[in-house]
């Protein structure tokens with residue numbers, strides 16, 4: 566129904582066990598898309614990414630309202646009803662711990678929202694990598710997203726993961742505020758909330774049937 570990618574199989578993300586003596590580098594999420602194959606992986610805990618299911622709608626609406634003030638999100642002048650968007654959900658055990666909503670059109674995947682309920686555990690990265698992989702399998706050549714000018718942490722997060730700044734929409738949030746007055750004037754860190762920044766990266770379309778991942 567909603568899903569662009571039917572939930573044929575959840576995609577498992579595993580974290581490398583953190584050696585007590587390492588201390589320097591934090592463990593990174595490892596994307597596992599074809600089942601276990603490496604003995605180097607010691608499962609500290611598992612993040613499973615799955616497509617949304619019909620029973621998720623109320624939770625999605627609640628989360629988008631909590632995070633973004635409403636289930637309706639505006640990007641680049643377009644209105645998205647997040648309750649109807651395709652979405653990936655991160656599961657830790659039986660807990661929903663993250664949400665990525667997206668839209669695919671004209672060979673491009675737009676991530677409309679990305680949120681983690683438990684930060685710095687690899688959930689955001691796992692959701693992002695899943696969105697990229699599945700968008701490429703769907704034939705997309707580009708993946709993009711909008712963030713606001715005050716969201717410095719998100720700008721860092723995406724750039725560290727291969728995204729480039731690709732467009733600036735000055736005053737876009739000021740314009741959205743006219744139809745969504747709950748958007749505050751002042752954003753994160755006391756920065757005036759005004760503009761949209763697009764980040765994107767190129768994808769290499771791939772076949773869903775590939776078994777070499």
Ligand SMILES: CC(C)(COP(=O)(O)OP(=O)(O)OC[C@H]1O[C@@H](n2cnc3c(N)ncnc32)[C@H](O)[C@@H]1OP(=O)(O)O)[C@@H](O)C(=O)NCCC(=O)NCCS
Pocket residue numbers: 580591592593594677678679680681682683684685686687688689690691710711712716718719721722725
């Ligand atoms: C941006 C956001 C989605 C990131 O989610 P997250 O779950 O914290 O992301 P990750 O855990 O994958 O990565 C965050 C950091 O934790 C680190 N990390 C990952 N696993 C870790 C672990 N097991 N232990 C310690 N740190 C870990 C990552 O290395 C990363 O740091 P880096 O960016 O310096 O490399 C989250 O901060 C969020 O929901 N922000 C609010 C909404 C938002 O701004 N969304 C983006 C705009 S749409």
